[in-house]
Amino acid sequence: MKAFWPKKLSHLQQRELIGAGQYGLVYRVFNPELDTHTVIKLIEVQQENLQNARKRFLREIKSLNRVRSEHIVRMLNSWVEPDFLAFEMEFIQGTSLDRLQVPLSRIPYSRKEKFILDLVEQLCQGLADLHCQDLVHRDLKPSNILIQLKEVAEHSSPENILQELLDRPDFLVKITDLGLVRDLSASASITGTKEFIGTAAYVAPEQAKGEKISPATDLYSLGVVWYELITGKNPFYQKNILKTIEAHLTLEPPAINLFVPEFPLDLNHIVMLLLQKDPKLRYFTAQRLKSTLEERRKPPEEQRFQLQNILPPPDTYRQKAEFSCERCFRRVQEQLKERDVLLVVDPDPDFLSGCFSHLGEQKGETD
Numbered sequence: 001m002k003a004f005w006p007k008k009l010s011h012l013q014q015r016e017l018i019g020a021g022q023y024g025l026v027y028r029v030f031n032p033e034l035d036t037h038t039v040i041k042l043i044e045v046q047q048e049n050l051q052n053a054r055k056r057f058l059r060e061i062k063s064l065n066r067v068r069s070e071h072i073v074r075m076l077n078s079w080v081e082p083d084f085l086a087f088e089m090e091f092i093q094g095t096s097l098d099r100l101q102v103p104l105s106r107i108p109y110s111r112k113e114k115f116i117l118d119l120v121e122q123l124c125q126g127l128a129d130l131h132c133q134d135l136v137h138r139d140l141k142p143s144n145i146l147i148q149l150k151e152v153a154e155h156s157s158p159e160n161i162l163q164e165l166l167d168r169p170d171f172l173v174k175i176t177d178l179g180l181v182r183d184l185s186a187s188a189s190i191t192g193t194k195e196f197i198g199t200a201a202y203v204a205p206e207q208a209k210g211e212k213i214s215p216a217t218d219l220y221s222l223g224v225v226w227y228e229l230i231t232g233k234n235p236f237y238q239k240n241i242l243k244t245i246e247a248h249l250t251l252e253p254p255a256i257n258l259f260v261p262e263f264p265l266d267l268n269h270i271v272m273l274l275l276q277k278d279p280k281l282r283y284f285t286a287q288r289l290k291s292t293l294e295e296r297r298k299p300p301e302e303q304r305f306q307l308q309n310i311l312p313p314p315d316t317y318r319q320k321a322e323f324s325c326e327r328c329f330r331r332v333q334e335q336l337k338e339r340d341v342l343l344v345v346d347p348d349p350d351f352l353s354g355c356f357s358h359l360g361e362q363k364g365e366t367d
């Protein structure tokens with residue numbers, strides 16, 4: 001994407017590109033009126049292929065306008081012009097979670113448990129604030145999770161930031177990138193729209209199939225993020241995007257204690273529930289998960305309930321299923337091409353979702 005800067009934003013100085021996604025450029029800038037650094041996300045409306053980008057951008061601006069949450073990045077200003085769209089948001093001094101994943105995978109679980117649970121709890125609050133506005137994020141993943149630290153040297157390495165977080169865990173989690181948000185209160189989303197959109201490594205089965213999505217869709221992605229933080233591995237990792245999606249639809253995630261034998265059983269139940277293929281079996285809402293984790297932090301004699309008692313035994317939600325239909329996948333592959341991370345398959349979503357339901361029929365129980 002070529003660099004451009006609209007005249008209307010010329011008051012913003014010291015532009016530094018900090019992110020360039022498929023749908024826009026993200027700059028850190030200095031805003032002299034506010035006397036602080038802020039962030040501008042920007043697209044130039046020019047080429048005919050930007051229709052989707054425009055839709056996505058407007059969706060992001062509208063959603064950010066609607067949500068008030070300590071755990072969702074705050075929008076300060078927005079511009080919807082014939083030749084560009086942009087919004088300004090608070091600058092989050094710290095890091096996105098994806099930069100911490102490698103150093104975190106080298107840390108023993110006991111040392112990082114508190115950090116992970118704090119992070120998950122704050123994510124739950126952000127999701128709950130989004131969900132109570134009838135909005136579903138649909139793209140929760142480490143690069144869209146920002147961690148704000150009170151004091152951090154500029155350009156600190158991820159290793160240093162992580163040490164800081166583990167030693168002094170007063171950090172604030174902020175969810176960003178609301179470009180794929182679905183508004184459940186809009187009539188078009190009452191049934192699924194067969195739109196296939198999201199990020200393969202974190203996508204919930206119903207989202208991959210273009211079926212009806214719900215707040216539980218974000219809880220699945222949260223489950224994948226959480227699993228990765230604990231084990232250092234994505235539970236559905238495969239060599240390519242299509243196999244990854246197939247894994248979300250059919251494979252049971254490897255047991256966490258294979259990688260982390262000391263991982264507490266009650267938390268294991270929770271993560272496995274979040275990763276249920278059927279959204280109805282995920283059990284938690286973001287709010288309920290947050291209060292469960294809060295309860296768990298109390299000393300046992302003060303807890304209102306024992307976690308084991310409220311969760312179904314693992315066997316009731318363990319299903320083994322396998323399918324293969326190479327021909328279908330080859331056809332889908334032709335359509336999709338190998339994209340990097342973001343899958344947006346607008347050309348013929350009916351075809352794609354037809355393929356997935358066909359694959360669903362091929363599924364055989366192997367228990």
Ligand SMILES: Nc1ncnc2c1ncn2[C@@H]1O[C@H](COP(=O)(O)OP(=O)(O)O)[C@@H](O)[C@H]1O
Pocket residue numbers: 018019020021022023024026039041073089090091092093095096143144146176177178179
């Ligand atoms: N408010 C912010 N403060 C600091 N960094 C940010 C902010 N917003 C985005 N970023 C950085 O820019 C990256 C891309 O931003 P994002 O909104 O996720 O755009 P994209 O749609 O391209 O994924 C993020 O992963 C993060 O590293």
Ligand SMILES: [Mg+2]
Pocket residue numbers: 021143144177
């Ligand atoms: Mg992003």
